[in-house]
Amino acid sequence: MNQRERTGSDARRRGPSGGTEATESMVSILDGDRACLGCGYNLSGQPILREPHYDLLVVRCPECGKVAGIEEYPLLGRAAGRLAAAGLAIWILLCVGFTAATAGALFGMTLALSEEILWPLTEELQRDFQSWSAEHVSAQNVYALPRPEQRAAVDTWLEACGGIDGFVNARGGWLAAIDPWASLFWVPMGAISFAVGAAWSVLLLGCSRRRLIAVALALVAVAAVFVASEILHSTSGRGTLWWSQMINQELASLASAPTRAVALALLALPFVLGTWLGRSMARGIVRVLLPPKLRTPLGFLWIADQLPPPTTRGASSRGAAGRARAGDPAPVTARTPPP
């Protein structure tokens, strides 16, 4: 037995006053409801004992023998634990769902934006094919032909114009072929992306800003995996396609990877910016839209970033933060208790 254990056991035997073999003395009877922390038994009517070591008032459960202090309200261990576990499970489910939704939204917006960027080129390719087919294909409507004949027509047209590369080069290269104004389509999508990033910033209040950026980049990486699998799928399929889908596939094998990468980068930028600025914006919105008295329950937005929580007197938290940084104490209104 080491010195510490020996000292503890001696004290336990002697009691706080140094006397030997101190015993528990009954002080009162427990009145009201109080559940045992061990078994949940209602301790109402049990004797309150003066515990000799620390001089505390305790109650001993007659069912399981567990000792409980009566100076604090006990939490029902099992019920509180189960509630906490259920809350945690709901929170994890919410985070997983939001992760999937974010990655899906980034993926979908990337596809839409890249299609929008490539749309003028796609349209011109289809128009050129239609004008070529009007002269070289016997059927009036190419869609009416069987699929193998549509494939043969598309292959012949591609040979005639020197492939997709030749088509693009004949029109002054990639930059001349795509419509830069189509990128304006990015503005509303960027706004959505920013809002999603801001929502993540508020959702993960326990994360510092650096970790939030890491989470945002991880989500962008998940979306990039989706995009890569879509590129592989769109360029490898040789099934029964219509002629317009065949042309899109030919174009995809050449242009979809760079345009989708550019589109994803364009969407990732506001997303990461949203995660960086989200909490500040949320605090600003709360400060603008809510009167000071209603801001206190949302104080966790301030506490998460180690800022002083909002006050109820209307003093701005920025002022309080400035005082705190300058080392000045907050103004204290002296109130004397009644005699």
Place this chain on the structure above:
Amino acid sequence: MSISHHCPRCGCSLRRLPAPADPVYGLAIVTCPECGRSSIRRLHPLKAAWQWFRRFDLVAGVLLLQVACAIAAVAGAWALVSQVGSLMDSRIDSGWGGGSGEVGGLRFDHTQAILAAGGAALVGVWVGVGLGHHGAVRAVGGFVCTVVLIALAAVSIDAFTATALVRASWLLAPGLVGVGVGFGLRRLLRALWPFWWRFALRRLRRSRRLT
């Protein structure tokens, strides 16, 4: 039966004793009749958490309502500016004007004018009630700046003539009247608050007495 509460010094039951709020600290304090030690009657942690959640729920609801009102106000101001601007542009183009009911050299359909003025006044009322905690000067200044920014955005995006929008600026007048009404409404609500609060307290005390 209520939750137990015992004196930490002598163990006497304090459960049945009333715990009036202390006039200085506002705490629910119970003094032990046996030994005279005062202790604070605290809420059970689960009950306290539930109360925090209810308060958070209330505040979140108010915040959502305010956000919805802000979005509706901006969208409404945009729609008003666009509609009035396009209306004036089309009438300037067609050379329509003159006659009774002219405003600024252009004739208005009375229904449209009333609707536009009512919409602007509603936006103003929300500014007065919902943003009144910033003070009159800030709220009115923010309102005017927001409307001007929206008008500039409408000019640049919807390509209205600046003249039409300058003439449409009369919408600011009912908006400012609405802000004044909103501030009055806010003051009225604040004046009625103590009565409502006393009534709620009385109801609470009565329900506690019954339990």
